[in-house]
Amino acid sequence: MNYTEIIIKIRQIVRSINLESKKVQSDFGVSIPQVLCLEFLKQSPNYQASQKDIRDHLKLNSSTVTGIISRLESKSLLARLPKTGDKRITYITLTSQGDELLKKTPDLLQQRLALKLSKLTVDDLSRINESLDLLTRMLNIQDVNASPLLTAEEEIKHE
Numbered sequence: 671m672n673y674t675e676i677i678i679k680i681r682q683i684v685r686s687i688n689l690e691s692k693k694v695q696s697d698f699g700v701s702i703p704q705v706l707c708l709e710f711l712k713q714s715p716n717y718q719a720s721q722k723d724i725r726d727h728l729k730l731n732s733s734t735v736t737g738i739i740s741r742l743e744s745k746s747l748l749a750r751l752p753k754t755g756d757k758r759i760t761y762i763t764l765t766s767q768g769d770e771l772l773k774k775t776p777d778l779l780q781q782r783l784a785l786k787l788s789k790l791t792v793d794d795l796s797r798i799n800e801s802l803d804l805l806t807r808m809l810n811i812q813d814v815n816a817s818p819l820l821t822a823e824e825e826i827k828h829e
Contacts, residue, residue: 711764
């Protein structure tokens, strides 16, 4: 095996992520981070969470999460509800339209990958992890903030 095969496989992964992102956006009118936000709300108690909870789960900055919430709210997929007794606190809640959209969206690439990884042996997982560690060190990207999202929306800054 030569190094070009490895580069091609990495390009296949990146391209698959980009294609999935474009397909979800085209078919459902939402981005993958927006879908993940809705899924988080669906799994939250009473289908509600604070903006901080969403931010912490998605591992994105506040302004990005504010944008995600605003776009989903404008599509009536979620709503902002003031806390009873304290109007300063707002909860983000999944709407019935948001729930219906989630029923239509397919499992995302990262969900399918997580399921398959969970079925591997500890040794296989260790080998994959070590190989990925080596790649990230070679690319000098080990300090890049890695959110749990597989999305091409964020730009990587090279130092």
